[in-house]
Amino acid sequence: MIQVVCVKQVPDTETRVKVAADGRNLDPAGVTWVLNPYDEYAVEQALRVRDQQGGGEVVAVSVGGPGVLSALRNVLALGADRAIHLRTDLAAPDPLSLARALAAELRGLGAGLVWFGKQAVDDDQAQVGPMTAELLDLPCATMAAAFTLEGEKVIVEREIEGGREVVELTLPAVVTAEKGLNEPRYASLKGIMAAKKKTIEEKPAELGEPGLEVVALVLPPPRAAGRIVGQGPQAVAELVRVLREDAKVL
Secondary structure, three states, X not given: OEEEEEOOEEEOXXXXXXXXXXXXXXXXXXXXXXXXXXXXXXXXXXXHHHHHHOOOEEEEEEEEOOOHHHHHHHHHHHOOOEEEEEEOOOOOOOHHHHHHHHHHHHOOOOOOEEEEEOOOOOOOOOOHHHHHHHHHOOOEEEEEEEEEEEOOEEEXXXXXXXXXXXXXXXXOEEEEEOOOOOOOOOOOXXXXXXXXXXXXXXXXXXXXXXXXXXXXXXXXXXXXXXXXXXXXXXXXXXXHHHHHHHOOOO
């Protein structure tokens, strides 16, 4: 079975980001770029399915500029068989444009399973996976915390508020991976060396017309200094007054 893992390169969560001079994008200077953490769970699960089946192919796909090649090499080092780079010069295409580009490529791959991380940690929109599934007219299970493959069906346990929901999908299908689905592996030295010989095919991304425009990026205002209203039980009345009259949260 062919499995496709759609991955994204994102700024490291420890990076202190800055708004670029145009006010609409992030300044890439000094940013450490990494594979989206949720995508690591998707990659690991695809590799486990391939190993359980005793064969098949895992294909990594990513949309972006030249920088995404490092993310794709990382996935190849983990064990993916080949990779596809859908090239675009746009800094941050909107989710629907990304879904269009991925769907256009996926239609010709004949994948039985398409994997995404549940969301990207840079924009936290969690839209591209379900949108891609909709464009391909495939069933989709999001936030998968447990996964079982049984013949032509998959059983997914989804994280929901207050518990888990169990759903059953018929292949081909799209699944987005939640933290805790598995324990992602590290790339071995052998895998890193082998990745240098694996193929990364490059194609133009078919994004279509954008449906969303970023008007401005603005950093949150600095946090105000703290205020001590008193000490001990005698401060309770003053604290309540401040919350009601000054902060207006009561």
